[in-house]
Amino acid sequence: MAYVKHLTGQHEEALQSLKEAEDLIHRERADQRDKRSLVTWGNYAWVHFHMGRSEEAQTYLDKVENTCKELGSPFRYRMECPEMDCEEGWAMVKCGIQNYKNAMACFAKALQVEPENPEFCTGYAIAAYRQDYNNEISLEPLRKAVRLNPEDAYIKVLLALKLQDLGEEAEAETYLDEALTSESSQPYVLRYAAKYYQNKDCTDKALLLLKRALKELPSSAYLHYQIGLCYRSQIIQIKKGTNKPSRQDEVERLVQKAKYEFQKTLKLRPTFGLANVCLAEMQAELGQYQEAEENFQKALITKNRDDHIGQEIQLRYGRFQEFHKKSDDTAITHYLKGLQVEGAASVKGNLLKALENLAARRVHQNVRVVESTSLLGLVHKLKGEVNEALLCYERALRLTGEVNSVF
Template identity: 40%
Template sequence: MSEVNKNSLEKILPQLKCHFTWNLLKEEHVSHDLKDRVSNQIEFLNTKFKATMYNLLAYIKHLDGQNEEALECLQQAEDSIQREHADQAEIRSLVTWGNYAWVYYHMGRLSEAQAYVDKVKRVCEKFSNPYSIECPELDCEEGWTLLQCGAKRNERAKVCFEKALEEKPNNPEFFSGLAIAISGLDDKPQKQFPASVLKQAIELNPDNQYIKVLLALKLQKMNKEEEGEPLVVEALEKASCQADVLRSAAYFYQKKGDLDKAIELFKKALESLPNNAYIYHQIACCYRAKKKQIQNTDHSEASRDSEKTEETRKCAMDYINKAIEKGLNPLYAYSDSPDLEAEECYQGSFNKEHPQAEGKQLPQRYSNSQECPGKCEDTPILDHLKDLTVSTKSTETEKVKYQLQNGAENQLPQNAPNFWYLQGLTHKLNGDLLRAAECFEKELGCLLKNSPSGISSFFLPESELEEDREEGGPGVDSSTLSELLDP
């Protein structure tokens, strides 16, 4: 192909409606968890949605530099469209053809890229537009793709489904997508929605088990848990291997207080999502809650259960460490587990590498600290302030004191991430709880220093706030915090 044609192709490609022009993951690291989730959807979702998942998997493969594998996924998407949407094959194939064109372009196979551009053009010209058209099916495809790519894209997904429903009201596929998108926004006070939206989605699409669990969670939030639980039971019976159903059902039982059931379901979800840090962390939280349940029994019974208490504590610690291995920030992982030994927190945090995974999924309490910064009781650092205990295991404690002091004081600069948190752990181990509290308060101030409410001024003096604004300041920097709190 001549240079003139290459230039022409480069002007056309950005006009195509496909994953390469939807601003999805291009500048971010693609987590193994996302691949796991998409693969699970391909295996267990209704066959009508497989083409959408194959298209997304192709894009992920491309971002990983696996263009040949991406082409194979696009072929599977095409085959699925021919089987499941034969009456709309051309329209439904536009996204796939656009992806083909982009992948071939990146491979340097320009003639093949041009061939797929021409296929798109032949369809779009029927609608008086050379390379893109307004179509509810394309809006729907974009919406489902955005839902898979992280909670921070729920608002965009919602807009896509609303646009599609303007053309085809009460379409089951479109309405299900809308219900899922807005349920992901429900924890924002200004985004509350009635349960009737999910009920209508179930009426239109009774085979969607995931929406049933979302409705159960909504009812639970409305203090109608007994009404919601049968929906969870039904969903688990009909979609026993669907990871999103398992995970959401586990969350339902976790909130109910049935911790054994929650752990069972979370562990089953891990079979399909082995790289999901959120699930490991939730299992740890369940074990931690179980430990507290045991400790809250009468004294004689607690004595008999001391071995069980220790076993539960170790399980919590194991899953915290696994969550960190999968990319969860140690500061948040351990701040939700203040009863775990401080020296184990240190060793688990700093004897491991901490890969930063795109689309971290954190418990809602963490995102609440960003949305409602005035409610500092929701900030995980305060858990440390509530439970400052000193370990009595002298030999190990002295060893870790030395590691902490050398790591936090002699090696780490004051503007290092989590500096004040490490200082607090050091003082806690030394028995200086007042200074430990001061350090944890400073870490909290650093976390909240960009809050529009100005709450950080309660924890940091004005001089340090000014210094932070000039030099970036100690603790977690604002970009890292934003990434952590907006998965």
């Protein structure tokens, strides 16, 4: 917070944030007070320097230098110790998805010195979980962190989510219940518990938890986004069911609710690409195609630090073009763009399925059959189905020959 305030020119407010940080260290890290304060003192020096207060800056630099000397560091202004690696790891975690791998490295370095340190284990597990999309790199770190931090509800709910991903529902429910009955349940715990219920299509339970969290964090763009996703899931469930016409009023009511939540999300965080996509989909449901197109375009030009998000945007824009705008060519273009991105395996699978269904429909409807058959061949090739791909390519060549013979 101090750094953000410094960037906006609020230097006095930045100093106040640093004071709060220093007070926390004195209360919670009394046994390591000086060592843990080194980063904060360095930041004090930085802010004072930019305020033109060279004497105050030098005072904090001296405190850093004297502490490093007392603790036996060979460097004037730097300490090589696991606590510093841990501090750097937390900073990396807070600074976004592109830093999670570096955060893991920092915590791993600290753990080499103190392998059973609860805080180091927690940091490593959280950094691992946040980049664990397709494998189990966070499972054992999360288990260890829970063992060393039995009162930490946040770690327990992350472990529950990972176990759910792996199909270990019974064990996952145990950790989820422990997290939710903890006296220290916080908005972040409620948010991840809601995600657990969303994954189970228990959207009513998810909504209750998200609304509880929102009371404590009313300006959270992410919470508004998740509430919107719950309404979106309810819409999808109704559409999959029977008696659709009789429930159209309910669908429209949920669409309006979801639309409001996604608009609120974007008001709080204008560069939230997936929120633009979700809002566009709700607008498409209401027949507001021009507004939907505008929001899809905003999402398409948003710089996504994670490839699987860009991949997801291409998929959903392709679906909009295929099913709402009835533009197969544009849909194909965006499905193919999505496949060019090295993202999540699940999203790639959905892109291939969408492309396969579209191509098969066009073949069945006798629409540009050569091109559509070749497209089916490409899908089979990308799925690793070599024989099926060859059959499609041979059929396309045969059809090409038949067309040429007519002329």
